[in-house]
Amino acid sequence: MSEWAIISQLTINSILFGSMYGIAAIGLSLIFGTMRIIFLAQGTVIIFFAYICYWLLTLLGIDPYLSILLVVPLAAAIGVGFYYGIFKEAAVLEDRNISLLIAVGLMYLMENLMMVVWKPDPRAVVTAYTSWVFRPFGTTIQFTRLMALVLAIAAAIVVFIFLKRTLMGTAVRAATEDPVSTKLMGINPNLVNAIAFAIGVGLAGTAGVGVATVYSFDPVFGFMFTLKALISLALGGIGNVWGALMGGIVLGFIESFSSYYIGGGWVDAISFGIFLLVISFMPQGLFGARGSMKKHKVKR
């Protein structure tokens, strides 16, 4: 393959891979932005929905892309449940450890639940179209990967419109900046937080479908995914839907290119290394308009 062909293939892979990280990162961004909670269970939750997608196909014959209509509302509802059930009290505590540990506990719980109930063997969704491949200009694009990108962009658009054009979305953005003033507007903080969780987990549901159709997955896959989503978030900057998505794609680039040119085992070290550099020297992220995790002290 010519050098150009290699680079364009890697670029395409980067964008396709990275978009999955991006969706996960958007969810993390919302939950962190409104409640300063690092939702470490995000990746595991994504895998959970990948399983749901798998079982909907295997047991009920529902096509994965159609199952989104079921999975996303279910995911949003579960997100609200997470908030009211386990995170609500911790969201207002000063000690950030508590919410961190709750997220860890949730991750453990779900990971092992999946292992026991669904066995640790990897699963993969197989349909008529999972093997479709396009070959434009000498590159290879898998249909399902492309669809995952489409899903990611569609999800980002929906979230963006919600945040920018609806009153509730504006309230969420306000809460991300100043939770106290938001209360003084008569806005119920629980409502805002629940919505953040609903969107965050709803996005996880979307990503779950994407992951199910693209990868073979198992319960332990989740945590690494969460770490990648965190890196994407740091790269993209908080408080910015497109930033988070782009952060994921940038990570996709880092992984694809370093995997090819430097070799498999080093990819994680490079990803984390760049992560460290970015949070040290550019805490607002590569695309952050304003505000970084650093500046986001809880205004009480």
Add this chain to the structure above:
Amino acid sequence: MANPSLEVKGINVSYGDIQALWDVSLNVEEGAIVALVGANGAGKTTLLKAISGLVRVQKGEILLSGKSINNLSPQQIVDRGVIHVPEGRRLFSTLTVMENLKLGAYIPRARAQYAQSLERVFGLFPVLKNRKEQKAGSLSGGEQQMLAIGRALMAQPKILMMDEPSLGLSPILVRTIFQLIATLNEQKTTILLVEQNVYQALKIAQQAYVLKTGKIVMCGQCEILLADEEIRKAYIGERGSKRS
């Protein structure tokens, strides 16, 4: 005395182990401007936060037109028309002027009057109308203060509580703000004004309370307070000149 619109009766407020307010009582009559003055750290902001529901009240009562409102949620208190303009303005700097104003009218009661409120705010602050799509963080200090007050007005306040509106503003702007406060009062808005600029506050208000380390140490009609030796020495300076 007419029926007080807002009555604070002997409240105690603590932050953890540290008590910030000790048996504080305060009355705000309907249609009045009441000033609350005191040094930094005296507890003025804490008192406002107690009224607006941001901090818990450990003892005592807060009554709005006779009905108890202490320890209600901030949302419920906003719903009842008590609007708190916080210290330092605390605008949503990444949101536009319009978005800030829209959020000000978030509660259903205010949303119903959105158009009228907006007209009123733009009438009072034409500069905000000119900058309505600008991000709030890019406004000047004076404009931000106007936006903060405008945002509060969008909530159709029955009682407006302002925490140091003149903070950080140039003397000219300070005058403008205080004129505005007087205008609002003429338009039948009850105002509880917390200020460090004691002279201006006492000039504009009818009644004042002096808060010192969490306790009310003085209260009364403002003309009397303005003439009082201790007050002049402590807060105004010998010649009674403006402190901005």
Add this chain to the structure above:
Amino acid sequence: MKNNGVSEQPDVKNPPISFLKPLSRIGITSRRSLIYFGIGAIVLILFATVPFYLDVDNNYLGYYLFIVFDYIIIAQGWNLIAGYAGQISMGGNAFFGLGAYTTGIIWLRNITHTGYYFDPLVMLLSGVLPIVLAIIIGIPLLSRLRGDYFAFGTLGAGQILTVFAIKFRHITGGADGLHLPASVYTSMEPYYWVSLLMATFATAFVYFIMRSRLGLALKAIREDETSAASHGVHVLRYKIIAFAGSAFLAGLAGNLFAYYLFLVNPAAEMNLNWIIYPILMVVLGGTGTIFGPVLGAFFVGALFAYGSIYLKSTHPILTGALIILVMKFMPGGLMGLKDQIFARRKQT
């Protein structure tokens, strides 16, 4: 009488019994602290005598206690940096692993020509090398990152080091790791004694640091960094010292674990459990308290031991559920619970 940063109001004018005045030097200044010390001393003696009436070799309790003591060491380390200094670190696994690798490499390559098995020099080096690492990564991370960002930074650093451990196989043995000569193992007894000693040392280490000027500075930093800095506290230096202290303890714990497992590889000594479990133990027991990590280690250890025997496959699920429940209802941990009980008593 000088009060070197003891957190409670000491009853200095009336020490409990006058001839115990010298004890105020180590922090016994009130009836309450005397009781704590008393309980601690009794518990210590009890544990010290266990091997005399229990066959630690063949009894599960021996293994359980060893693991608990090992966890106490690393937990106190985390308690120091996160509980007392307020900087949440998620890279403890790197220091633990480095301690283990130091042990393994020195032993297998015959570097110091000493005994190696439970050799004090090796153990010391296993604690010291992590200190060096802590300073190297601590300076950039602590000077630039605060709060959550620092936590991620340490997480990232730990992950990078894990990759190094896998990649530099000629030193570390790669993913397979270093196999230590298991033939030198004779009995659990030395493990028990040494780990008990080290756990006590770790607890005392953190205790005395917190009683010193350094400890006062750390607490000030935790409460309000800017204010501390404006009072002349050299924030970065103290943070690094605390970080190094936590690395030291983690390294010692890693060394012990290496002796126990006779195997040093990323999966065993650098896996994320060595981050999560210590945090869980400290938070469960009570962050920023001296006995919290101890209580937490015993409790969590018992939980896991029980679970892995009786509820083999499902116990991690229950662990997850338990973490959630405890954090939701008892965020102050066990020590916090004790405070609540005593506070209630005072009111009635």
